[in-house]
Amino acid sequence: MTELEKEDIALVAELPYNWELLNNKVIMISGGTGFIGSFIIDVIRYRNKRYSSNIKVISLSRRGGISDTTVENIQVDITCPIEYSGNIDYILHLASNTHPKQYAEDPVGTITTNVLGCNHLLMLAKEKKITRFLLASSVEIYGQGTEIPMDEEYCGYINCNNARSGYNEAKRTCEALCQSYMQQYGVESVIVRLARIFGADKKKDTKAMSQFMEKAVAGEDIILKSKGNQRYSYCYVADAVSGIFKALLDGTAGQAYNISDDDEGITLGGYAEFIASLAGKSVVYQIENNTSVSKATYALLNNNKIKEIGWKSNFSVCNGLKRSYDIYKQLMV
Numbered sequence: 001m002t003e004l005e006k007e008d009i010a011l012v013a014e015l016p017y018n019w020e021l022l023n024n025k026v027i028m029i030s031g032g033t034g035f036i037g038s039f040i041i042d043v044i045r046y047r048n049k050r051y052s053s054n055i056k057v058i059s060l061s062r063r064g065g066i067s068d069t070t071v072e073n074i075q076v077d078i079t080c081p082i083e084y085s086g087n088i089d090y091i092l093h094l095a096s097n098t099h100p101k102q103y104a105e106d107p108v109g110t111i112t113t114n115v116l117g118c119n120h121l122l123m124l125a126k127e128k129k130i131t132r133f134l135l136a137s138s139v140e141i142y143g144q145g146t147e148i149p150m151d152e153e154y155c156g157y158i159n160c161n162n163a164r165s166g167y168n169e170a171k172r173t174c175e176a177l178c179q180s181y182m183q184q185y186g187v188e189s190v191i192v193r194l195a196r197i198f199g200a201d202k203k204k205d206t207k208a209m210s211q212f213m214e215k216a217v218a219g220e221d222i223i224l225k226s227k228g229n230q231r232y233s234y235c236y237v238a239d240a241v242s243g244i245f246k247a248l249l250d251g252t253a254g255q256a257y258n259i260s261d262d263d264e265g266i267t268l269g270g271y272a273e274f275i276a277s278l279a280g281k282s283v284v285y286q287i288e289n290n291t292s293v294s295k296a297t298y299a300l301l302n303n304n305k306i307k308e309i310g311w312k313s314n315f316s317v318c319n320g321l322k323r324s325y326d327i328y329k330q331l332m333v
Contacts, residue, residue: 228269
């Protein structure tokens with residue numbers, strides 16, 4: 001782990017939140033080995049080490065892993081019913097196919113992982129009478145937006161008659177399941193709608209920003225397969241994790257919260273140019289018709305609602321991109 005990554009973890013872990021609510025609690029995390037899940041676990045490790053918070057994590061993933069005093073790693077397929085004999089206080093449902101290539105190559109798996117996984121975890125939440133369930137939803141539930149940032153009441157347009165919409169519709173269904181379990185069974189839940197997350201993810205990633213960064217770090221020109229006119233909201237991973245913790249601890253039950261860094265008025269092409277400039281390289285436009293990518297031209301999030309409960313971003317998108325680039329370069333040393 002680089003020094004910059006350690007700084008990011010400490011930054012989130014030292015935020016003035018109601019962390020005491022998690023002391024001596026058990027948190028189950030689906031997707032605990034993923035990019036966001038592993039960052040959340042690192043923050044919990046920091047709190048345990050520095051403040052003796054005694055938070056236990058049950059990490060669910062397809063691969064499992066080695067357990068230790070903080071984390072119990074369990075290999076599980078969340079599309080099947082989940083059994084766990086111990087106590088659980090909180091559940092964070094993060095597991096999902098998150099890469100556009102997967103949406104196209106495995107549209108059925110994209111839907112089932114989200115919907116069946118969410119239902120099975122909510123069933124477990126009901127059984128264990130947990131304190132709170134958090135669903136990681138997505139900006140994709142809004143579909144096509146406009147140049148006006150979308151708040152949580154916005155209903156966008158999604159063409160459901162194609163396989164690419166499986167991810168969008170699955171996330172919408174998960175949100176409805178959360179509301180239904182709360183109404184019918186009293187399972188308290190909160191939803192975070194994440195912008196496009198980026199950072200120094202060490203796993204292979206097919207999202208645009210990750211591909212741009214991979215090229216720049218390798219000292220190559222960036223390939224952009226569209227005109228680059230799209231305007232999207234993004235969020236540096238440290239800001240995404242701080243937003244997740246804020247919603248978990250202080251969000252209102254049954255509410256959804258957009259989490260994004262503030263819009264800088266820069267297009268996708270503009271961000272590609274910025275990343276290329278970090279490496280002294282150029283952007284090469286190779287326009288093609290790719291069915292795996294989102295067709296939304298605008299997907300801008302209004303993040304005022306989560307700011308009203310005390311969250312704020314610590315990074316601009318460009319600052320986060322520069323930090324990601326620096327982390328990747330440190331990892332290469």
